[in-house]
Ligand SMILES: Nc1nc2c(ncn2[C@@H]2O[C@H](COP(=O)(O)OP(=O)(O)OP(=O)(O)O)[C@@H](O)[C@H]2O)c(=O)[nH]1
């Protein structure tokens with residue numbers, strides 16, 4: 001009887017250690033990816049006049065959420081099966097200003113030697129039926145533990161501020177209505193997604209014009225003067241230098 005109790009205790013200690021090690025690998029993988037994002041952000045801040053990364057948020061999936069997903073998807077309740085099938089235990093969400101930033105960030109990550117892109121879902125080119133847009137990457141990254149190397153999956157979601165705004169609200173509504181959104185609200189959400197996509201395209205075109213203007217100003221002189229003189233740049237000029245335009249127009 002006493003021996004059986006010791007065996008059970010031993011088993012529980014081993015199980016606890018395995019679970020700890022399992023979750024720690026994801027924590028470390030997340031830290032590695034966060035460091036990479038932080039390096040890119042700082043590098044852009046110091047050496048470029050524009051930073052494509054607005055902000056990044058990471059999360060470790062909770063054990064409850066992992067187990068719910070395993071049950072929902074009908075996977076085996078073993079660590080091996082969870083490791084292979086649940087690929088978003090470590091997740092990062094990167095928010096940027098423009099759609100082109102999303103592809104640029106994806107390319108910058110793909111170029112890093114220790115990152116392997118396992119899967120790429122482009123919900124910007126092909127939005128979900130409800131209107132959801134984002135770029136989803138499942139990457140694999142090596143984590144070096146004292147007893148060897150582990151290849152760990154991390155989910156990276158990259159989206160614009162407008163896409164993030166839409167997704168956050170949709171997520172709240174989804175849970176508020178217990179995953180059964182009323183039909184009329186679904187239609188409105190889908191229309192809002194189209195509006196958000198239009199806003200993204202509009203902001204992108206303004207951004208492009210601004211870049212062209214910057215190039216022109218390098219060749220032709222004072223950027224502020226160019227803004228005011230050139231009709232093509234009237235809109236960005238208004239954003240950049242309202243005061244001057246008001247003065248010019250005598251308002
Ligand atoms: N708000 C919102 N978030 C979404 C939606 N679709 C996907 N996501 C987010 O993206 C994650 C993964 O989505 P997908 O890459 O499409 O994966 P999936 O195969 O549909 O779902 P899983 O297998 O459950 O991860 C989800 O866990 C959410 O965080 C959506 O319609 N609305």
Ligand SMILES: Nc1ncnc2c1ncn2[C@@H]1O[C@H](COP(=O)(O)OP(=O)(O)OP(=O)(O)O)[C@@H](O)[C@H]1O
Nearest residue numbers: 057058059061062065069088091092093155156157
């Ligand atoms: N890759 C990610 N990066 C950052 N946050 C995320 C990521 N994926 C989900 N989240 C957020 O983490 C929180 C907890 O999500 P949780 O892991 O429970 O479910 P989920 O990943 O959204 O859905 P599912 O379990 O169906 O895959 C939610 O607010 C969700 O929006």
